Amino acid sequence: MGEAFQAEGALDRQPQYQNLSPLPKSRTGIKGFDDITGGGLPTGRPALVCGAAGCGKTLFASEFLVRGATEFDEPGLFVAFEETPEELTQNVRSLGFDLATLEEQGVMLVEHIHIERNEIAEAGEYDLEGLFIRLGLAIDTVGAKRIVLDTLETLFGGLEDHALLRTELRRLFRWLKDRGMTAIITAERGDGTLTRHGLEEYVSDCVILLDHRMVDQVATRRLRVVKYRGTSHGTNEYPFLIGDDGIEVLPITSAGLTYEVSQERISTGVPGLDEMLGGKGLYRGSTTLISGTAGTGKSSLSAHFVKSACERGETCLYFAFEEAPAQIVRNMRTIGVDLAPCVSSGKLQFYASRPTVYGLEMHLATMYRAIRQTDPQVVVLDPISNFMSVGAAAEVKSLLTRLIDFLKDRGITVLFTNLTSGGGGLELTDVGISSLVDTWILLRELEANGERNRAVYVLKSRGMPHSNQVREFLLTPKGIDLIDVNVGPDGVLIGSARAAQAERERTAAQSRLREVERRRASLERKRRLLEAEIERLRLDFESEQAELERVLAEAAADDADLFSAWRDLARNRQEGSSRRATGNPEKG
Amino acid sequence: MVDDIEEDLNPQSDWYGPGELCELRLYVAGETPRSVAALNNLKKICEEHLKGRYRIEVIDLLANPQLARGDQILAIPTLVRKLPAPVRRIIGDLSQTERVLVGLDLRQPS
Numbered sequence: 001m002g003e004a005f006q007a008e009g010a011l012d013r014q015p016q017y018q019n020l021s022p023l024p025k026s027r028t029g030i031k032g033f034d035d036i037t038g039g040g041l042p043t044g045r046p047a048l049v050c051g052a053a054g055c056g057k058t059l060f061a062s063e064f065l066v067r068g069a070t071e072f073d074e075p076g077l078f079v080a081f082e083e084t085p086e087e088l089t090q091n092v093r094s095l096g097f098d099l100a101t102l103e104e105q106g107v108m109l110v111e112h113i114h115i116e117r118n119e120i121a122e123a124g125e126y127d128l129e130g131l132f133i134r135l136g137l138a139i140d141t142v143g144a145k146r147i148v149l150d151t152l153e154t155l156f157g158g159l160e161d162h163a164l165l166r167t168e169l170r171r172l173f174r175w176l177k178d179r180g181m182t183a184i185i186t187a188e189r190g191d192g193t194l195t196r197h198g199l200e201e202y203v204s205d206c207v208i209l210l211d212h213r214m215v216d217q218v219a220t221r222r223l224r225v226v227k228y229r230g231t232s233h234g235t236n237e238y239p240f241l242i243g244d245d246g247i248e249v250l251p252i253t254s255a256g257l258t259y260e261v262s263q264e265r266i267s268t269g270v271p272g273l274d275e276m277l278g279g280k281g282l283y284r285g286s287t288t289l290i291s292g293t294a295g296t297g298k299s300s301l302s303a304h305f306v307k308s309a310c311e312r313g314e315t316c317l318y319f320a321f322e323e324a325p326a327q328i329v330r331n332m333r334t335i336g337v338d339l340a341p342c343v344s345s346g347k348l349q350f351y352a353s354r355p356t357v358y359g360l361e362m363h364l365a366t367m368y369r370a371i372r373q374t375d376p377q378v379v380v381l382d383p384i385s386n387f388m389s390v391g392a393a394a395e396v397k398s399l400l401t402r403l404i405d406f407l408k409d410r411g412i413t414v415l416f417t418n419l420t421s422g423g424g425g426l427e428l429t430d431v432g433i434s435s436l437v438d439t440w441i442l443l444r445e446l447e448a449n450g451e452r453n454r455a456v457y458v459l460k461s462r463g464m465p466h467s468n469q470v471r472e473f474l475l476t477p478k479g480i481d482l483i484d485v486n487v488g489p490d491g492v493l494i495g496s497a498r499a500a501q502a503e504r505e506r507t508a509a510q511s512r513l514r515e516v517e518r519r520r521a522s523l524e525r526k527r528r529l530l531e532a533e534i535e536r537l538r539l540d541f542e543s544e545q546a547e548l549e550r551v552l553a554e555a556a557a558d559d560a561d562l563f564s565a566w567r568d569l570a571r572n573r574q575e576g577s578s579r580r581a582t583g584n585p586e587k588g
Numbered sequence: 589m590v591d592d593i594e595e596d597l598n599p600q601s602d603w604y605g606p607g608e609l610c611e612l613r614l615y616v617a618g619e620t621p622r623s624v625a626a627l628n629n630l631k632k633i634c635e636e637h638l639k640g641r642y643r644i645e646v647i648d649l650l651a652n653p654q655l656a657r658g659d660q661i662l663a664i665p666t667l668v669r670k671l672p673a674p675v676r677r678i679i680g681d682l683s684q685t686e687r688v689l690v691g692l693d694l695r696q697p698s
Contacts, residue, residue: 115660119677121677121679121681126663126679131662137653
């Protein structure tokens with residue numbers, strides 16, 4: 001019961017912690033790092049930056065100081081146990097930091113502490129008060145708020161009495177805290193431990209691990225916040241770059257599925273393909289995968305897409321992992337797509353690198369960086385299958401998921417091409433990202449009658465009625481042309497077969513036309529004959545009629561004569577009978 | 589607090605070359621029991637082995653902290669032999685006489 005009660009009590013206390021003001025943090029100014037840690041390193045406390053040799057500890061610490069001095073008005077002290085001030089100045093110049101100038105301005109100081117065991121004999125008890133005095137003096141000289149100790153472990157090599165050293169280090173960290181110094185302690189990574197001499201035991205507020213790892217002969221730099229007392233932080237390994245302008249940590253996390261969607265449709269650059277995609281093309285901000293075997297025209301299709309985007313005045317970023325930009329421009333000119341004006345106007349920017357140059361994370365990092373710098377509306381990755389040579393399928397998929405989320409979040413329309421290996425199921429992408437994309441256009445080669453021909457169909461396209469037809473895909477000097485394939489009684493006919501069939505059909509149509517003409521002429525002739533016959537009959541009839549009328553007229557005339565003769569006769573008789581008193585004219 | 593303790597040169601000593609002066613600097617931080625012990629131990633050793641041919645300069649870093657940088661002082665107390673060359677550093681309260689003697693090239697390490 002007692003235990004249960006205690007547990008409840010612990011739960012009850014939690015909300016009180018949340019009400020406390022958050023841990024004060026000092027921004028490091030290192031790009032991306034402050035995002036991961038929610039504001040930087042703990043103010044007034046030491047943080048441990050550990051990692052193997054050459055992982056960038058010193059550069060990380062230097063940038064922390066330089067940014068502090070130049071951007072946050074916090075002078076810094078660099079305590080170098082290993083390098084001389086000259087060496088250090090030279091080393092960080094590669095990041096664009098000018099320590100000498102900063103020292104002249106009095107906002108930074110490099111204190112070199114040299115310790116060499118061979119030169120030191122120990123004879124009795126001592127402490128490290130000398131170190132404290134030197135640090136104190138240096139801190140006061142520039143009014144330092146930030147301090148870097150790089151690296152304290154040298155002391156373990158220089159002094160025999162490690163028990164005393166540990167006591168003194170504990171005192172040193174306490175002392176730094178009391179002075180309110182935001183400190184970075186660097187330490188070399190030990191075998192199975194974070195640091196070789198267990199410094200993490202003393203610096204427990206914040207521990208950052210840097211890593212420079214070789215995977216498949218490809219180096220990747222990563223950073224991880226192992227521990228950050230009193231604050232929430234990203235727990236992933238984040239890749240980081242050491243570039244011309246300092247360190248850049250890339251907070252690469254999935255943006256999730258909360259991005260906005262657009263109703264706008266944009267052309268693929270190929271009218272026939274737009275026709276297949278509901279007549280209007282792709283949605284802006286959508287993800288399109290073009291997959292196909294070698295030489296099916298994936299890059300050509302990409303070039304059309306890019307060209308049309310540039311013509312709309314949009315900025316395009318073309319990641320080429322297989323060809324040099326100049327080669328792409330040259331090759332696309334042969335199919336009537338001239339990308340050179342787009343390049344010279346800056347609308348089209350190429351970013352070419354071999355996938356094997358970096359690790360996957362580094363690629364993602366550099367792509368993020370390029371996208372942030374260029375801020376394009378359209379991005380093309382040609383091809384993504386090349387990443388398979390660098391990482392495992394799951395890693396590539398993870399990379400693409402994060403990249404897609406990143407792009408969608410920014411409303412960038414993206415086109416991936418994917419080289420599928422011949423023989424296997426074409427609907428199987430090597431990378432298995434089909435579920436991530438909105439539109440999947442499949443280019444395939446149909447081999448028949450001793451030739452190969454290209455065909456295209458839309459495997460899926462979310463949110464639009466898309467064509468279910470296979471279209472033939474021609475690369476002409478004027479660009480890509482889509483033609484309806486001939487689906488006849490002999491099956492799907494493409495290429496020469498289609499042309500032959502078309503020719504046959506044309507001939508057949510012509511002969512049909514001629515037959516119709518012939519029949520029409522024949523009919524006309526018959527009609528004319530008929531009409532002539534009708535005319536003749538009519539004339540016959542008319543002449544007969546005339547004859548008849550003439551006869552009838554004659555007969556009528558005869559009748560009239562007869563009647564008058566009869567009347568005369570009757571009158572004559574009447575006259576006679578009246579003379580005889582009664583008479584019968586009929587009998588007369 | 590900078591004390592200068594000079595003794596007469598003793599040309600008969602075997603340890604260093606003839607007429608060679610042993611110039612020593614003892615860095616301390618305030619008058620702590622440890623630094624007092626160090627100075628006493630040092631004086632004793634010098635009297636015994638370098639009589640008349642040594643010079644001890646005591647530097648208090650609390651008073652002159654900027655002097656710590658030049659001789660790369662970390663530990664307190666630190667004894668620096670400036671002359672004869674090469675420079676030697678011995679840290680601690682100098683209670684381990686053997687080690688001090690070895691450190692000052694006054695005895696071969698056993």
